[in-house]
Amino acid sequence: MSELLSDASTGCVKSEGTKKEKGGKQGKRPPGRPSSYRKEYAAQAVKLCRLGATDKELADFFGVSVATLNTWKKEHPEFLESLKEGKDSADAQVADSLFRRATGYSHEDMKFATFEGKITDTKKFTKHHPPDTVACIFWLKNRRPDLWREKIGLEHSGPDGGPIKNEGEYRPSEEDEAVLKRIAEARAKIQEQKPESGEGA
Numbered sequence: 001m002s003e004l005l006s007d008a009s010t011g012c013v014k015s016e017g018t019k020k021e022k023g024g025k026q027g028k029r030p031p032g033r034p035s036s037y038r039k040e041y042a043a044q045a046v047k048l049c050r051l052g053a054t055d056k057e058l059a060d061f062f063g064v065s066v067a068t069l070n071t072w073k074k075e076h077p078e079f080l081e082s083l084k085e086g087k088d089s090a091d092a093q094v095a096d097s098l099f100r101r102a103t104g105y106s107h108e109d110m111k112f113a114t115f116e117g118k119i120t121d122t123k124k125f126t127k128h129h130p131p132d133t134v135a136c137i138f139w140l141k142n143r144r145p146d147l148w149r150e151k152i153g154l155e156h157s158g159p160d161g162g163p164i165k166n167e168g169e170y171r172p173s174e175e176d177e178a179v180l181k182r183i184a185e186a187r188a189k190i191q192e193q194k195p196e197s198g199e200g201a
Contacts, residue, residue, distance in 0.1 A: 036068075037075070046089075049090060050089055058083075098135055102131060102135040106126050106129070107129075108127075
């Protein structure tokens, strides 16, 4: 992003201001000191916002702090409007591109025929891009989350508050069954050896 902001193609002239005052202190400017804001910053801000610049990146570009940038928004309505215009325009363009990807679109294209490195023929044709599944899912999840969001529910009880019935319940192995059988036999012997009630009284 920093390369984009410094690109001369944006038509922006970077501010000569600096983030910090002498002595490394940063804060409110002394009373009576003129603002470093210039009218041309509004037009520059529109271009930067269309490139996706954040407030922090805008502040870095103009050589001021984010706090100063926020002050400019309050003191210069045209600067605030330029930020909104640039960001809204960029968001709308991205949303339109996403919608086109989700629904599919067509556009004119050119096909070239070459021979020995030279173009011998050209032909116009209509190129079609089918709907993109990922774009569809992203669009629907954000536009209609009530219908398309992934629902993850944890159920701690069965129907009507009863126990949960698990399908495909665990079946013990042959070794486990043998152990269970021996335990059952041992319990039966213990029960047989217990004296009857009242015996030895």
